[in-house]
Amino acid sequence: MEFIELSSIHKTYHIGDIAVPVLKGVSMTIARGELVALMGVSGSGKSTLMNLLGCLDHPSSGEYWLDGQEVSQLSGDQRAMLRNKKLGFVFQNFNLLPRTSAIENVSMPLTYTAAHLSERQMRRRAEEVLGRMGLADRMDHEPSQLSGGQQQRVAIARALVNNPPLLFADEPTGNLDSHTSQEVLAMFQELNQRDGITIILVTHDANVASWAGRTIHIHDGLIVDGSFGGTVGQSDAAARAAGAAATVTPTLPAGDDK
Amino acid sequence: MKGYRTVRTALKALLRNPLRAMLTTLGIVIGVGSVIAMMEIGEGASTAMAKSFASMGANVLMVMPGTAASGGISFGGGSMTTLTPDDCAAVGKQCPAVFLVAPTVRTRTQIVYGSRNWVPSSMYGTTPSYLGIRDWTISEGECFTDRDVQTGSQVCVLGQTIVRELFDGLSPIGKEIRVKNVSMRVVGVLGPKGSNMMGMDQDDIVLAPWTTIKYRVSGSTLQSTNQSASGSSSSSSVNTLSNVYPSDATCMYPAQSAVQQANNPMPVRFANIDQIQASARSATEISAAIKEMTAVLRDRHHLRQGDPDDFNIHDMTEMATAFSENTNTMTNLLLAVAMISLVVGGVGIMNIMLVSVTERTREIGLRMSVGARSRDILRQFLVEAVVLCLVGGAIGILLGQVVSYLVWRLKHWPVETSPTAMTAAVIVSAAVGIMFGFYPAWKASRLDPIEALRYE
Numbered sequence: 001m002e003f004i005e006l007s008s009i010h011k012t013y014h015i016g017d018i019a020v021p022v023l024k025g026v027s028m029t030i031a032r033g034e035l036v037a038l039m040g041v042s043g044s045g046k047s048t049l050m051n052l053l054g055c056l057d058h059p060s061s062g063e064y065w066l067d068g069q070e071v072s073q074l075s076g077d078q079r080a081m082l083r084n085k086k087l088g089f090v091f092q093n094f095n096l097l098p099r100t101s102a103i104e105n106v107s108m109p110l111t112y113t114a115a116h117l118s119e120r121q122m123r124r125r126a127e128e129v130l131g132r133m134g135l136a137d138r139m140d141h142e143p144s145q146l147s148g149g150q151q152q153r154v155a156i157a158r159a160l161v162n163n164p165p166l167l168f169a170d171e172p173t174g175n176l177d178s179h180t181s182q183e184v185l186a187m188f189q190e191l192n193q194r195d196g197i198t199i200i201l202v203t204h205d206a207n208v209a210s211w212a213g214r215t216i217h218i219h220d221g222l223i224v225d226g227s228f229g230g231t232v233g234q235s236d237a238a239a240r241a242a243g244a245a246a247t248v249t250p251t252l253p254a255g256d257d258k
Numbered sequence: 259m260k261g262y263r264t265v266r267t268a269l270k271a272l273l274r275n276p277l278r279a280m281l282t283t284l285g286i287v288i289g290v291g292s293v294i295a296m297m298e299i300g301e302g303a304s305t306a307m308a309k310s311f312a313s314m315g316a317n318v319l320m321v322m323p324g325t326a327a328s329g330g331i332s333f334g335g336g337s338m339t340t341l342t343p344d345d346c347a348a349v350g351k352q353c354p355a356v357f358l359v360a361p362t363v364r365t366r367t368q369i370v371y372g373s374r375n376w377v378p379s380s381m382y383g384t385t386p387s388y389l390g391i392r393d394w395t396i397s398e399g400e401c402f403t404d405r406d407v408q409t410g411s412q413v414c415v416l417g418q419t420i421v422r423e424l425f426d427g428l429s430p431i432g433k434e435i436r437v438k439n440v441s442m443r444v445v446g447v448l449g450p451k452g453s454n455m456m457g458m459d460q461d462d463i464v465l466a467p468w469t470t471i472k473y474r475v476s477g478s479t480l481q482s483t484n485q486s487a488s489g490s491s492s493s494s495s496v497n498t499l500s501n502v503y504p505s506d507a508t509c510m511y512p513a514q515s516a517v518q519q520a521n522n523p524m525p526v527r528f529a530n531i532d533q534i535q536a537s538a539r540s541a542t543e544i545s546a547a548i549k550e551m552t553a554v555l556r557d558r559h560h561l562r563q564g565d566p567d568d569f570n571i572h573d574m575t576e577m578a579t580a581f582s583e584n585t586n587t588m589t590n591l592l593l594a595v596a597m598i599s600l601v602v603g604g605v606g607i608m609n610i611m612l613v614s615v616t617e618r619t620r621e622i623g624l625r626m627s628v629g630a631r632s633r634d635i636l637r638q639f640l641v642e643a644v645v646l647c648l649v650g651g652a653i654g655i656l657l658g659q660v661v662s663y664l665v666w667r668l669k670h671w672p673v674e675t676s677p678t679a680m681t682a683a684v685i686v687s688a689a690v691g692i693m694f695g696f697y698p699a700w701k702a703s704r705l706d707p708i709e710a711l712r713y714e
Contacts, residue, residue, distance in 0.1 A: 111267070
């Protein structure tokens, strides 16, 4: 069983009486420790897939196995717990709480499920993660006092504070200049290689996707390329991390569920 | 999420926009402030009323002798003489809820000083305790003493009206007045009391030791203790018209035969009194006092179980309820107005909380994406509304206190701090917070995280 395994995932939105199929049978696997880019033009179903993968939504049909658990039928609260424990999100527009210090932004997720921690423990954990992001001297700054790159690093720290094994980054460089983008992407790569965190980068930018070990292309609700590990040239790091998993990838056809 | 963390998060969220939080809670501040001010002024008013009411004799209990009945015909209250001075003393000793007790003997007769004469509307023989019961003061001189009562001294105390009528406002102390050819020395003048609720002049009064009135003025022991009878008979001696209209000429009922009299023996007593007046220790102890007095008197009169009382105890319940109803109505009216302003304040809170939910949609989406369950979101916004209301309530209590202090200071209205009102204000403002904060919080918790995150 892979870390992430989707099989014939369908997602149909209902707008009034009209059914709009967005995902038309997606099957894919992602191994633990991979750095994967999810690419597609807007309207391709990229965001929907990302929401499903991020347990923000549940599919209309199909199975989603995450870390050995079937999560497609979980209730809203169960998904919330899962997001808190296993997933981290980084957004294009950072989504930091305004007028709230960096350290409080980072420790915010802890207040929901890590209530057993004392104030001091929470703070120490947030400090540690911020330190890893190189923001040890910016802990008490508010978002408005931070540059875009710093804000995104605070956001990454917030995503990592619960030590999740899986990190989603939705256009993480969309609001950053090219230099800062490189920094942030390098940081993702470091997290992936050093800490073995599985990272899924959602982007429409081929330059960003080039940092990933594998790129999954989605078009019109179907994966056209890269749905299984090893089909696309991997970076050395990802290859190492994905390890043997990539070699035993089943050979299901990409569009088996038409 | 732990409780205090939720509260802290709520406070932080509110402090991100302090001006708006302040304006939002202004409605609650004014609402609670007016409730507190109303309650304090209302309480002060009712306390002041209770005090003035007590001076009118709110706690006074009157024991009247029972009714005599013959062959199924009742002669009305007071037609039997069943009360004795010993009853009065026993009530004073054995009833803890009774504060003061005084026997009264009433008569109505002419008083003369020099060339002037006057018939006071009330002429009571009593003891010095009577003044305490009626909360009456002596404005000049002093009251007669218990020793005067024992010896039946010829002394009396006059009301203001008598002083005006007989003495033309000059000091009557030490002067002698004549009451039915009994000379009495004036030892004191009562303070002014004005007319009572029925419009009767209460200052038109002469007080004297009950022994003096009983034995020297009415001059009767048993026969004419019935006050109405004694009143008419005693006045008949000065009223020259009584020969023209003889009051006791017509007898409605046949005189009792010797056998009938033997069947209904009148107890022979050396002294009877017309009434016992007593005062309860407080308005709340009136009913206890009535119970105790009933028990004592029944025991003393050897009444068996099932026998009707041979006396009646009256209190001023009617007056008391009328008064408390008045103040209650006023306080309730003011409270209702204040409550409306609280509701308006609550609507303001709901309004701003709805705006706040819309404005912070992305924050809600973010919190959901990092693992907040919908009940966490619900609680966060609910707590925010409640905190807002409670802070508003606290400021409102202060404001209300300031207002009532100013009213006391500038207008000299009586005010009284009311802990009940404060507790109520806190509870009500929390309730308003929950009531009006629930809908926005529920709306926030129903948001779809994907939509919320995408919200611009």
